[in-house]
Amino acid sequence: MPAKTERASKAKVTSSSEWWRGAVIYQVYPRSFQDTNGDGIGDLKGITERLPYIASLGLDAIWLSPFFTSPMADMGYDVSDYCDVDPMFGTLADFDAMMKAAHGLGLKVIIDQVISHTSDRHPWFVESRASRDNPKADWYVWANAKPDGTAPNNWLSIFGGPGWEWDGVRKQYYMHNFLASQPDLNFHNPQVQQAVLEACRFWLERGVDGFRLDTVNYYFHDKELRDNPAHIPDSADAGLDAPDVNPYGMQEHLHDKTQPENIGFLKKLRALLDEYDDRTTVGEVGDGTRSLKTLAAYTSGNDKLHMCYTFDLLGPSFTPSHIRDCVTAFQSMVKDGWVCWAFSNHDVVRHVSRFAHGPEEMPEVAKLAITILASLRGSICLYQGEELGLPEADLAFEDLRDPYGIRFWPSFKGRDGCRTPMVWEKAKAQAGFTTDKPWLPVPPEQQALAVDVQEKAKASVLNHYRQVLAFRKAHPAMRDGTMSFVEINEDVLAFLREENGEKLLFVFNMRRGPQDVRLPEHMTVKEVLALPDVRSRFEKGVISLEALDGFCARV
Structure with missing residues (x-):
């Protein structure tokens, strides 16, 4: 992989080698955090500007959703260059400045790594699709059509429709678990593994403290391309692949993800991180009812991932029995691994809207939820704006940008409702997020909950978050x-x-x-x-x- 010409010296923040165990991590969705150049899209300079606010919450680390070069078909989860910043977010110099400022405030920095697939505009794919005998011909999952011209098997895409796309240049199908413009890498090829590890090394050399690994159980597929069997849904089904929303949930995904070969690659990734001091990994595991079993396999033995999270607490249930069941199942199944709990992220409806019985009780639900979350054993992840008690935004179809929401409208409105801009100042246009039209609207009901309003209100959700996180920090038993x-x-x-x-x-x-x-x-x-x-x-x-x-x- 060609290296970038500008490099930052390796940065180290002195701390315990297990700082991540019991850590509080704050997810920043860069597009929606703070815009500094007036284009309506958040950027790295905006994150740097708002780091003192983040630090004031009493956190250990931030996690940045993708900011890499991308055509943005899936809002940055379609990467076309793993080792550069997309111009809409800034430059590598802006990233280095943000890192220095974060470390100066005592904050670790975790960044997304989206390595199960790339954009179809990535140079690797452009070369791979050019012929069947070029050096990268086997870097993606290519297969011949069946004699009748149909796809190689019955695998489906999470974003709807077949998991295969016909390519007229190679006259073959390529596999995609997500959009057709997001082809899956072929991790059975050792060169692919080495290439993505080198991409990870690039950011480790710039001083990042860890990686959040998108779709970590999707790296490998069944080499024999066997059909998936049918799936009988139950109450545990949740998330983007829920069968009542998406036919993807009508299959038991035995062959298109969570393959045994993944363990070997995760060991290679861990060995890379162990070359650096105090680094960590948190994997996203979406594996239906098998998620905790997969989490256990991926975090056991101290030689794979440091921790994982599942979608168990990202569904609609907010009851004692559900939380007891989730934690008990984890503790019984995962003996020496570690979990990261969360109620919200960039892919699900904001939890006050999922849990509250109406707008009037949202503040109390927000306060109770963070108090419970902070009391659980494990690391915890907060999603920007939840500390304000922000509800899910109800957007019109013409405002949607999420391809998943557009595809399944109106039965499912997609993920844009939780991705609307951060609200900083109630009296300012666009709540102080931007000076121009934002990429997603700023709903009035969210603007009313702006940071500057809640800073002044002693009993606000924001100040409650600060108090709860300070309480957690004051009692080591709550952390570990x-x-x-x-x-x-x-x-x-x-x-x-x-x-x-x-x-x-x-x-x-x-x-x-x-x-x-x-x-x-x-x-x-x-x-x-x-x-x-x-x-x-x-x-x-x-x-x-x-x-x-x-x-x-x-x-």
Whole structure:
């Protein structure tokens, strides 16, 4: 792979080699964070400008969604150059300046790596499609048509339709798990593996602290191209491939992803990161009901990924039983791996809109959700704007930019509703995001929740996030302590976090009405702790909880 001429010296931030364990990570979606040049699209200079705000939240790291050179068919997840910045976001010098500023504020920087596929405009694909015998002819997944001209097998695209596209130059089909303009790389080719590892090295040399690995279980496919069997959906199905939205969910994806060869590549990737100090990886695992099993395989043994996240908490359920089931399943299945929990990201409806029963209770749901999330064992990831309690934006069809939303409208409105611009100042045009027309509209209901308004309101969702994250940082048991559930009743979420002699009891009432909870007889409260914004009371062994309320004590 040709190296860029400008390079930054290797940057190191002194810290524990396991800083990521229990870390709080803030996802920045660059297109929508802050625009500094008036083109209506966020940029790297905008991120640098707003880093003090991010640091004020009390975080450990930021994760940047793709900013690489791209035709933007899928908003940057179609990369045409892994080792450069797309001009709409700035330059490599802007990236280096952002890195220096982040590290100066004590923030680690994690960046996306989208290596399961490229853009069809990537030079690798341009060369690969030119003939069947060029040096990169086998860098993508090519296959002959069946005798009747149809695709090689029944594999489907997550973005709708067949997972194969006919190419008139090579007179073959190529595989694509996403858009037809996002051809899948052939990881069975060792040259491909080496090329993407070198792309990762490029950013490690610039000082990045880790990678978020997009679609980490999609790297390999079945070499025999066997058909996928039919899938019978159940209540665990969620996400972009949900069968009620997309026929992709009607298959059991046994052969087009999550292949055993992936383990070997992840070991190579980990070996690369281990050449550098204090680096980390977090993988996105979308594997239906097998996700936790896959997560366990990818994070065990300290020689593959440092941590993964699944879509388990990114669905519509916000109940004690659902959270108990997710955490219990993880703890029983994943013995020595690590998980990263999240309620929102750039691909799902914002969680206050998923969890709240109406607009009036969104602030309380937002506060309870972060308090619960910060209390779970694992690292946690926050998505920009959730600290303001932003609801999902309801956009008109003509405003959509997401190809997935356009494809499945009106049954599914896509991902643009969670990607609208960050709201900084209530009284400014476009909420201070840009001086021009933004790439997505700024909804009035979001502008009313702008940062400058919430900074001044002591009881705001924003200030609650700061207080909860400070509470988490003040109690090491919340960061890396053991976690065990307490049998009280099914209507509350109760668990213990314990480390180095500190044992914390958390009790959360997720109902819309008050309830009293009696402490188990074997348990004694030593000290009730001031968990931010709770209204609960404790007297004579009984915890009295208001609706959407919590309680914490040393026991």
